[in-house]
Amino acid sequence: MGELVVDKHVKYILSVEKRKDSFESVVLEHLRMNGAYWGLTTLDLLGKLGALDSNEVIQWIMKCQHESGGFAGNIGHDPHLLYTLSAVQVLALFDKLNVLDADKVANYISGLQNEDGSFSGDEWGEVDTRFSYLAICCLSILHRLDKMNVEKAVNYIASCKNVDGGFGCTPGGESHAGQIFCCVGALAITGSLHHVDKDLLGWWLCERQVKSGGLNGRPEKLPDVCYSWWVLSSLIMIDRVHWIDKDKLVKFILNCQDTENGGISDRPEDAVDVFHTYFGVAGLSLLEYPGLKAIDPAHALPVDVVNRIFFQK
Amino acid sequence: MDAEEHKLPLSQNPEWADVTPIPQDDGPNPVVPIAYKPEFIETMDYFRAVYKANEFSLRALQLTHQAILLNPGNYTVWHFRRLILDALGIDLNEELEFMSGISENNPKNYQIWHHRRWIAEKLGTDVASKELDFTKRMLFLDAKNYHAWSYRQWVLQTLGGWENELNYCHQLLEEDVFNNSAWNQRYFVVTGSPLLGGLEAMRESEVKYTVEAILHSPENESPWRYLRGLYKNDPKSWISDPQVSSVCLKVLSAKANHVFALSTLLDLLSHGFQANQEFKDAVDSLRPSNSDPPDSDLAKAICSILRHVDPMRVNYWTWRKNKLPLSV
Numbered sequence: 001m002g003e004l005v006v007d008k009h010v011k012y013i014l015s016v017e018k019r020k021d022s023f024e025s026v027v028l029e030h031l032r033m034n035g036a037y038w039g040l041t042t043l044d045l046l047g048k049l050g051a052l053d054s055n056e057v058i059q060w061i062m063k064c065q066h067e068s069g070g071f072a073g074n075i076g077h078d079p080h081l082l083y084t085l086s087a088v089q090v091l092a093l094f095d096k097l098n099v100l101d102a103d104k105v106a107n108y109i110s111g112l113q114n115e116d117g118s119f120s121g122d123e124w125g126e127v128d129t130r131f132s133y134l135a136i137c138c139l140s141i142l143h144r145l146d147k148m149n150v151e152k153a154v155n156y157i158a159s160c161k162n163v164d165g166g167f168g169c170t171p172g173g174e175s176h177a178g179q180i181f182c183c184v185g186a187l188a189i190t191g192s193l194h195h196v197d198k199d200l201l202g203w204w205l206c207e208r209q210v211k212s213g214g215l216n217g218r219p220e221k222l223p224d225v226c227y228s229w230w231v232l233s234s235l236i237m238i239d240r241v242h243w244i245d246k247d248k249l250v251k252f253i254l255n256c257q258d259t260e261n262g263g264i265s266d267r268p269e270d271a272v273d274v275f276h277t278y279f280g281v282a283g284l285s286l287l288e289y290p291g292l293k294a295i296d297p298a299h300a301l302p303v304d305v306v307n308r309i310f311f312q313k
Numbered sequence: 314m315d316a317e318e319h320k321l322p323l324s325q326n327p328e329w330a331d332v333t334p335i336p337q338d339d340g341p342n343p344v345v346p347i348a349y350k351p352e353f354i355e356t357m358d359y360f361r362a363v364y365k366a367n368e369f370s371l372r373a374l375q376l377t378h379q380a381i382l383l384n385p386g387n388y389t390v391w392h393f394r395r396l397i398l399d400a401l402g403i404d405l406n407e408e409l410e411f412m413s414g415i416s417e418n419n420p421k422n423y424q425i426w427h428h429r430r431w432i433a434e435k436l437g438t439d440v441a442s443k444e445l446d447f448t449k450r451m452l453f454l455d456a457k458n459y460h461a462w463s464y465r466q467w468v469l470q471t472l473g474g475w476e477n478e479l480n481y482c483h484q485l486l487e488e489d490v491f492n493n494s495a496w497n498q499r500y501f502v503v504t505g506s507p508l509l510g511g512l513e514a515m516r517e518s519e520v521k522y523t524v525e526a527i528l529h530s531p532e533n534e535s536p537w538r539y540l541r542g543l544y545k546n547d548p549k550s551w552i553s554d555p556q557v558s559s560v561c562l563k564v565l566s567a568k569a570n571h572v573f574a575l576s577t578l579l580d581l582l583s584h585g586f587q588a589n590q591e592f593k594d595a596v597d598s599l600r601p602s603n604s605d606p607p608d609s610d611l612a613k614a615i616c617s618i619l620r621h622v623d624p625m626r627v628n629y630w631t632w633r634k635n636k637l638p639l640s641v
Contacts, residue, residue: 029337029357030387076337076361077389124392126427163500163542169463172505174497176459206626207534219493219534221457243629 002254004289005262009277010048012262013039016274032074033064037086038278044093044302045281045293054094061087062099069101069108070122080122081112081134088138092305097141106144109135117152118170128169129160133182137299140189141309150190157183158195165200177208177217181230188237188298202240205231213248214267224266225256225276228283233297236286246287253280253287323359328372334358335365353383364393369400378411385415391424395431405432409440413447420451426460430467441472449481456485457494466501475506490526496535500542516543516550524560532570537577552586565595572623575599575615579633582612612637 016039028035036057043049064072064087070079071087084105091097112120112135119131132153139145159171160183166175167183180201187193208215208231214223215231228249235241255268256276263272264280282300285292294303301309323329336358360380363373377394380387398408412429419425433444448465451458469475479502485495503515520543526536540560544551551557558581564574578596582588588611596614600607601621608614616634620627 029384030389073388076335076364077387078392080388122388122392124395124427124431126423126430162497163545164538168497169459170466172466172501173463174459174494203629206629209625211625218457219538220491221493243626243632245625245627248625 002251002257002259004254004281004284004291005257005259006046006291008259008262009257009264009281010043010046010051010262012258012272013042013274013277014051030073030077031083033061033071033083033086033090034073035274036061037089038274040090040093041295041301042274042278042281044305045285045295047291047293049093054096057090058094058096058099061090068111069104069106071105078122079108081109081119081131081138082121084109085134085138088141089299089301092141092301092309095305095308097309100142102142102144106139106142106147109139110147113148113153117149117154117156119153129157129167129179129186130169130182132157133186136186136189141299143309145190154187154190154192154195157186157192161195165197165204174218175204177205177215177227177230177234180205181234184234184237185298185300193238196238198238198240202235202238202243205235205240206243209244209249212252213245214252215244215249222267223252225253225264225283226266226279228253229279229286229300232283232286233300236297241286250284250287250289253283256280323355329359332359332362335361337361356380356383360390360393364389369397371401373397374401374403381415385419385422385425388424391428395428405436408432409436409443416447416451417454420455420458421460423460426464430464433468433472438472441468441474444468444472445474452485456489456492459494462494462498465498470505475502475508478502478506479509486526490530491533491535493535496539500539503543512543512545519543520554520556524556527560528563530570531564531567531574532572534573537573541577541580548584552581552584557581558586558588558592562592562595565592565599568599571599572619575619575622579612579615579619582615583637610637 040049040052040057043051060075061071063075064077064083066072066079068079070081071084072079073083088097088100088105091100112122112131114120114127118127119135120127121131135148136145136153139148157167160167160169160173162168162175164175167180168174168176169179173179184193184196187195207219208217208227210216210223212223214225215227216223217227217230232241235244253264256264256266257280258265258272261272263274264277265272266276281292282295285295286297295301296303296306299306323334334355356376356379360376363376374394374397377390377397380390381394398405409429409432412425412432416425433440445465445468448461448468451461455461469478479499482495482499482502485492503509503519504512509515520540523536523540523543526533527540540557541551544554561574561578561581565571565578578588578592593611596611596618597607599618600614601618608617613634616630616637619630620634623630
């Protein structure tokens with residue numbers, strides 16, 4: 001079996017290429033906050049977060065915060081739940097949540113909850129269960145879940161449950177592993193997993209494993225390393241992870257590495273990116289690959305960070 | 314809107330002489346540094362200037378057009394474009410045309426789908442069939458595009474147009490019976506269309522439809538799940554529908570691609586289905602020759618076979634077997 005080329009991945013993340021003609025570089029500017037979360041969490045899982053100057057990062061993060069309390073994807077952009085969670089998560093990695101006015105952030109988030117319990121991503125009103133997860137996870141880290149109507153939020157998520165046991169983006173939406181992670185994560189954090197038919201969903205999730213050992217996100221789709229996170233963390237949260245073939249999945253993820261230049265791609269032989277590098281390493285952590293820090297499946301942060309958030313003080 | 318003007322750098326364009334561009338503030342030693350093309354740099358520098366100045370003008374609108382073409386994922390540009398569209402009272406039908414032009418190259422871009430929804434909501438039911446046509450075109454390019462399906466469901470529920478939806482699902486399934494999204498949409502229509510009678514009224518014809526699809530490709534996960542879904546809260550009807558048990562028997566007797574047939578039969582038995590000798594014989598003939606002594610209990614026998622023919626999920630099938638009640 002191949003190995004996880006830790007040093008190469010660290011090098012890859014620390015020096016995401018500065019090639020001016022890279023299309024990828026042009027399109028990532030507005031979501032740098034997400035990129036920071038993926039890159040830095042991966043470094044932490046690999047035990048290499050100390051390689052960075054946290055003060056510079058924190059300064060930049062705070063420049064991305066708006067009057068409303070929400071965070072943008074980068075300086076000069078508008079706030080959105082997507083980047084608000086990533087900002088809070090990165091601050092948590094550095095144990096610097098205390099730089100935040102938690103009430104201010106919490107007000108921004110709770111202001112995005114709709115009458116039916118769902119959440120909009122920002123003032124423009126897009127609704128998706130992804131946003132329910134972002135809001136719940138973020139408020140949980142800030143110890144301010146009481147700022148939202150948890151019951152309504154949970155009921156909305158439950159209304160997105162399908163007959164196959166899975167969850168979609170909105171009621172009636174097709175079950176999709178990414179949406180399932182968001183819904184299960186949100187229900188786990190709010191202590192509402194009784195809404196999940198764990199046996200039925202567990203079976204749907206383990207059916208995502210295909211011959212190559214990789215996981216797909218829906219029936220009859222191709223496997224992708226990012227599902228190593230979404231399917232796996234969902235299975236762990238509902239105590240059914242032993243229903244997949246772990247060894248085969250580890251092999252699949254390792255085969256998605258660029259062992260020369262570092263980084264992980266969606267499937268073997270494709271181009272790497274920070275997004276898939278994070279999900280591959282996080283997936284391996286969930287699979288207890290040796291040498292990696294443990295990661296909390298619900299908050300998507302290293303376990304020691306989560307312990308610090310909830311069990312200190 | 315003339316897209317030719319962007320050939321002339323903005324810094325040399327007299328129409329923009331009154332604007333001072335604002336450079337990107339990445340801070341010192343950016344955390345996740347990103348490299349940029351010169352054209353992109355200039356467009357975004359000028360965008361920042363008009364954005365900061367809250368300039369709701371036609372030239373600013375055109376600038377957002379350019380910025381979008383360069384990077385359609387930049388949500389702040391979309392945000393500002395909406396403010397301008399509102400402020401200037403631009404004809405949103407034209408905006409829909411613009412959207413259709415960039416959608417094919419960006420089929421999974423959240424901002425584009427959301428912007429389109431924002432427009433369609435304002436234009437109302439008048440654009441229902443136009444929007445259904447649009448998603449049809451996008452689904453023609455990728456019949457499983459999650460964004461397109463989510464949008465289509467929203468159009469149906471908000472603007473209407475259910476008349477041909479069941480037929481559309483059928484068309485897609487004719488093209489690819491493995492399309493899980495089309496099966497999901499079928500369920501959405503059968504349970505939610507105001508023009509049909511609801512799940513129970515549609516059940517018999519839907520079961521017939523699904524059985525045909527199963528017999529065509531028994532290894533197809535979707536129709537098996539769809540079949541189960543048709544009996545959502547009614548396990549009694551589930552186990553007593555002869556169409557359901559007989560499709561299991563047919564597939565098992567054919568001896569190929571029978572994993573879902575076995576698991577469905579297992580599910581039926583768990584809900585109280587009484588299997589006759591035909592079922593027992595069919596299952597018996599599927600036992601691997603070198604297996605352990607045969608289980609007397611049919612459900613247990615099925616679990617044993619599944620452990621063997623679906624080894625990836627051996628732990629799941631073992632758990633199922635252990636969960637079965639002790640044989641009477």
